[in-house]
Amino acid sequence: MQDRFKSHIQSEFPELLTTPFLIAISGGLDSVVLAHLCNSLHLDFGLSHCNFQLRGLDSTRDEEFVENLSISLKCEFFIKTFQTESIAKESKSSIQLTARKLRYDWFQELIETTSHNYLLTAHHLNDDLETFIINLSRSTGLKGLTGIPQRNSHILRPLLKFSKAELKEYAIKHNIYWREDQSNASTKYLRNEIRHKIVPSLLELNSQFLESFESTLEKLKQTEHLIKDYTASLHQSLVSEEANRFNIDIEKLKTHPNPRGILYQLLEGFGFTQWEDVYHLLDAQTGKIVKSPTHQLVKDRNKLTVAALYTEEIKPITIEESDKVVRIINSKLEFQDHKKLEETGKQFAYFDKSKLKFPLSLRPIQNGDYFYPFGMKGKKKLSDFLKDEKISPVDKSSQLVLCNYNGDIIWVLNLRTDHRYKVEKNTQNILKIELKE
Template sequence: MLENFQNHINNNLSFLTESKVLIAISGGIDSVVLTHLCHQLGLNISLAHCNFNLRGKESDADEDFVVALAEDLNLEVFAQRFDTEAYAKNNKRSIQMAARELRYAWFDELSEQLDFDYILTAHHADDNLETFLINFTRGTGLEGLTGIPEINEKYIRPLLPFSSEDIEAYAKANTIKWRDDSSNKSVKYLRNKLRHEVIPILKEINPSLLQSFQTTIENLNDTADIVDESVNAVLKRAIETMDENHVAFKVSEFKKVNNPKAYLFESLKEFGFTEWNDVVDLLDTETGKQVFSNTHRLIKNREHLLLSEINQEQHQNIIITAEDHKKDTPFGTLFFDEADAIFGTRTNIIFVDKEQLQFPLTIRKYTEGDVFYPLGMTGKKKISKYFKDEKLSLLEKENTWLLCSGEAIVWVINRRADNRFRVTESTKQILKIELK
């Protein structure tokens, strides 16, 4: 196996030979064998071990084993203890998900602080098959059936071409010791149930199961490339605008394709949507209808679908004193300067009669019932009616701020000034307010 592993590194992962590498090691056979193989090849490796404190003395013994192994191989080792049960309870996670989040967050932290180029995990061919079956039983798209990626940014899985039998044979042939995790025997976890009860039957039916599975994965990845190319072509036509607040998709481009649901799924799957029939229905529904995921929402706005992140942050009103010449805000920076005359007609600049202002000024969001006196018009108008006349989308309305003097609106920021504060012939002090 060492020769095959070396060939795999040289042919497919040669960048590891010149990199500073961190190996995620549990003390189990897979990560221990990965450590020995990398050490045999002379790679620049260090070890990182997570003690999740879930199995009492057994967890501590795993940590002691990894530290001793590092000492035997003259390797740097990092060990971190976690209160996994408390984290799972506080964050409403399963124990397995909590351990995963804690593990990867710590690995990323180590990598950033100590300049590791890559992080190796010991996933192998059997793990890949188990992941495929888990996704298959739960229901998934093509992406869920294409297997564990060998390279995923900083995370590398160099054992993916090798089976658990290959790994065990190498360990026994080289008298390598490892730790057995008793929880791996429990079939209450889906992965273990597949590992111990389902996959052995599949291997009995087809002794070449892993080779057949690898062929299937390669074919599915080829198909995924074709799908990505087609989806990207549609997205190139469909995305009309994109900024920090939202992405606007043309409804017409999705309605042109033979299967809008499939294209919407592939385009939006990373944003957590699950009610795909509702997403498709947005194509033909009226303006204002929305579909939500836990993190994002999709809004129908005339001939567009607007994708935005759900903003959980509650913005406080912003106070501006007479002494302020600059104020940072969530939507940009406001500058306040005295001017000798009015010049320019851009929407991001207004000129007001400073003596008409009542300091401190307030910047706030729109509330129901707000009215103002639009500059250049006679009389007042509800802000809601102004929004409607300007054909603002729901997102644009939500991201519009008002500059106020007392209860009076001075400026619908970056859109329209209020007539009551305009500069007249009797104005003595002109204040220029600019948004950048």
């Protein structure tokens, strides 16, 4: 195995031959063997160990074991202790997710503050198979079936070509000791249940299953690369990009074979899971929306628009007569008293101040809103007005209106003021409001 590992490092991770790096080490078989393999090649590395204080005395003994290992291997040792349970409780997250975030945040900090340029983890072929089965059970796409990546920024995984059995055989042959985490024997967690029940059954059916799985995984990765290249070649003709969003041309999309498959490839990185709802947007009415945790996909006439969801809720703002500047997320309103009309534009609004009563209020639009658009006779539903103005359904969700004390909408920001509050010939006091990005 040592010769295979050396050849693998030389071909896939040549930077490790000349660059200092860290190994994430728990004290278990996998990471301890990785440390010994790197040491056998005389590579320049340090050990980084997280003590999550979840297993009482065993956690302390793991830490002591890894520290002694660093002494025997004559390498640097980094240790970080976490109050994992209290942090998980405070953040209302699971122990597993909390520990993972703490671990990788600290690893990132080490990369940024030490001379080590990479971090190695000891994920191996069996881990890859378990991840494949987990993703398969979650109805993932092709990307989720291509396994754990060998590289992810500064994180490298050089053991993915080797099985658990190979690592154990190497450890026994070279009299390498390691710590056993008893929690790994429990089937409380999904991964452990797959490890102890499903994988052994697969190996019993076919003793060469891992080798076949590795070959299949390589073919899936090749297919994924092919699809990515094909999608990239279509992107330029199907997608137009704007600030913070992009549009997919529906008519052009439909000229290609399998438009649903292409749409999936274009959108799979935005967190959507309700794919049938996404596909139905192709023939839906304008304004229909599908949301993911981070983005919204909106049908807007002959296109689909992808935009980030607003992470900051826009709450009503009360404006007093003494206020000169009011800030709104990425913009602001400036208020000035004037005697005559000056510069014009959609970002400016002028009102007969005698018709206003403070405090004014600034708020998002609501169902049933209406106003009397300047230059038009009679009132109009705000939804109809925005439609006539060809305002994208994406922008409607962030549209703000300025209201008088009595609730009348006096300005649909950046679009139109209300006719009832216009400046007239006999107006003595004019309130000028400017919207600045």
